[in-house]
Amino acid sequence: MATRADKRSSSTIRPISITTSLLSRDGSASFSFGNTKVICSVNGPAEVKLRDEKLDKATIDVVVRPLVGTPGTKDKTHEYILRSTFEGVIQSGLHPRTQIQIVSQVMMDDGSIIAAAINATTMALIDAGIPMKDIVAAISCVISKDDQILLDPTLQEMENVKSFHTFAFNKTSSSLLFCESLGLFTDDQYFNCYEICNAAASAIFEKMREAVTNKLQEEYHIES
Amino acid sequence: MVKEFESSINEKDFILQGIKEGLRLDNRDKYDFRQIGITFGPDYGRSEVTLGNTRVLAKVSCEVTRPYQDRPAEGMITLNTELSPMAFPSVEPGRPSEEEILVSRILEKAIKRSRSIDTEGLCIVANEKVWSIRVDMHFLDHDGNIIDAACIAAISALAHFRRPDITVIGEEVTIHSIEQRNPVPLSIHHMPICVTFAFFENGEYVVVDPTLQEEQIRQGDMTMTLNVHKEICALSKAGGTPLKMETIINCSQIATTRAKWITEQIQAALDAEKSKK
Amino acid sequence: MSNVTNENNINLNTAITFEAETFRRIQPEEYLRRYIQQHVRPDGRSFNHFRKTTVNLSCITTADGSSMVRIGNTTVICGIKAEVSEPNVNFPKEGYLVPNVDLSPICSPRFKPGPPGEQAQVLSENLNKLLKNSRVIDLETLCIEEGKAAWVLFADIVCVNYDGNVFDACVIALMSALMNVRLPEAVYEDGLVKATEEKTIILDLIRISYSASFAMFDGHHLLVDPNEMEESITKDGITVVVDETGQLCNIWKTGSSCSSEQLKTCISKARDRYADITSIIEKAKQAI
């Protein structure tokens, strides 16, 4: 098992750190895989612009800001990914004619940005108390030149690889919500990555549960 | 488009009364700054500054480009200060608001026009290749005085930034990666620091580093940009109540002491970072 | 099929009965569900039936390579224009291939004039990533003189009529236009690029990949090649891109959840679709 530059085995995730309620918005959270960090803030259900107003549900507005440079088509695609992934999960029918604004800001970029953004959005929505019928965790992996599946790649590990995959699963039925696979790969490789990332996603859900539990213990001052 | 949170008349009157009696909600003296927190990122040129609850991130990056025709031997510094809906909920992405124009103009004068960074040193091959330094400012949370926090973030990020080392043989330019040669810092002439004042009751009462609630009821504001050698780089007083000369001179005294204190804070954070490396 | 009178075959458990068109407008999802229950789609197609796809090549004389693709009513025109420019300082031996999708108000009232909207930007980004990651063309073959001059292929794709599944149409249009490109001989002499008059050089494409898109309805019905009405109800879906060897180049899935079996069926259907498209393109090639 060729170990990687930072001595990780091929299927270990970089250390995850989650902090919530760090901004003055309704809900905010930061999620990081090692040196990749994304901060996400949620404001809502709040007043909506007349032209975006929907009569039966809340309008979900997503803004993604890159770390360097002005937002381009790459960030517009990330906005589309976040909105389509979370539109199915947020119970927007409970707050018609309102807007739920999600703003995601890249703080440190060391690979797997969209996966970190999806996890940060989940934690920010939980922090804001937005009603959801499920929560979403995402993880990326690459298939390196020598056909090895490396989980949670860093920026360096994403250069000249055979293919790059990002999966997002929901918690209850751990079925696939979002998937983006690029490069050249066979069916078996794809479904291998699917299984590995599915297992990794449940590990991330445990980390999320831990973060919520710690916060509640702090709030209710009960030592576990 | 979420309306900016408006406070009630009761709150406004109370804060104004407090300022008249020299009292502030967070028990600060009228000339005191809030707690400043500066953390540097794992990568070079990344600085996150918290000024009370106001939080700004500055990221510096560089690339090789062709110089402008009229300045063939000078590098370039570009500043991106787009207000993010994270800190300003009522901002429409795309259309810069009036506040954004004011903030970016003051920061432009403070960092670019004040010649704080030596642009001649950024030249690689005259009118062929020069370094273009880019500072991206991200406003994460706004509890008043976004300008001072942004200026501290930009200056500390520029001081913390290292660009790759290069060797030039005639036309040939080789850029060494960080592993090969340790990277080179930017040459910083001086550190311009912004100090913002808010004025109430036609300039009779002055407050330094106003919070968001104080900003909502101020009648005038002034931002002085100066460095530790007591030299004023820029002074922006955009409208608001007319001020007597004595007030401005009095403010400049306060500004110099505050600027010195802030520069010390930045220097301390930089030294702490260096010792950690 | 679409103006079926609702008296006879829609069971009358709902007390009020509507004219079909009003029912579609008020309850689009229910309208579609009624059809799906009968294993048919509102436009008469079965679940696995792609709309009639036609391609004709070099339909724009001023472009270096062009193609027009129609999938049912969705019509997309791709024109490739070659220009010369200086290669990127970090990749001196490589030219550029810049795809850009334009969803102008001509193709559907939902698009406003002005800068490209979110959908157009997402299409351009996904096309760009497809070309870059699955290496359709070796950019070094576009180099004229290392570090000095290289070909830039601007691939502008304009949607003329929007009726759903624009991504498939764009991919077919782009691939067929790339096959249709003819470049002049170009040589670099002290600062100047001389190009011969006649254009004969064909791009050697490493890989030709085509896509197939599916819409997921109520979690378990897979509708192939959704039209605009189906797309607006099911919102998102699955897109699978395969190349001539059957290898996967791209899988893109957004929106509601789906299982891995459904993904497997999509992949196999995408491979069948690949064969149909290549035969259509062959026919188009003889036609010029």
Added chain:
Amino acid sequence: MTSNEDKMEIDHEGTELDVVLPGDPINIARKDDLKLGPGLTLTQDSVICIKAGLLKHFNKKNKWYVESNQKRYIPAEGDPVIGIVTYKGGEYYRLDIGSAHQAILPILAFPNVNKKSRPILNIGSLVYARITLANKDMEPEVACCNPKTNKDEGFGELKNGFVIKCSLRYCRRIISQETEICSLLKKLGEKHEINLAIGMNGRIWIRLKSDDTRDTIYCYDVIKRAENLDNDDISELINSLND
């Protein structure tokens, strides 16, 4: 502390933490006369949780709910709220109560008012009112008098003083008179005479009889700090008040 139905009583069901995340299925033994409180919802046959927080239930009444905390207020009928007047119309005022839609305060919703003697409120003034109508499809409505007794019961305009912004849970804790916070407020009351108006929308209005700015800031600071302290810290805070 057994809870009875009518008083809004937080049931201290032991200290074992039952943390739930959105999407967690809740297995409920007795299905008859099940009452689901905030944070839970019924899907086809099972009950799932839609908010993160602590799962609480009263087994006598088979009432389940999730206790969670947030900053954004969702109007609920009967809640006392503090609003800021943002629009003055002929028939009604419009109040910003921190929720998605602004609340409507009809002119007639004041005690013993008639067409002629109108209440005078201007833009930006603070109003303490009770929510009379709250529903997701309509703008919330508030009133400043109890229709049955036609008395203002403390509702109406709040003159000067200051507003503390805090989380919804803190307001619930204060209104439900949890012992520690009660004793803190009583202690504070001995030093300065304060009157408070607690809004369930995360706003607390505070005004000292002496109207002294320094003391008001002092009380503001004590109440704000008590939000994140636990019970024994609060008692420490109380002793520190004496000096």
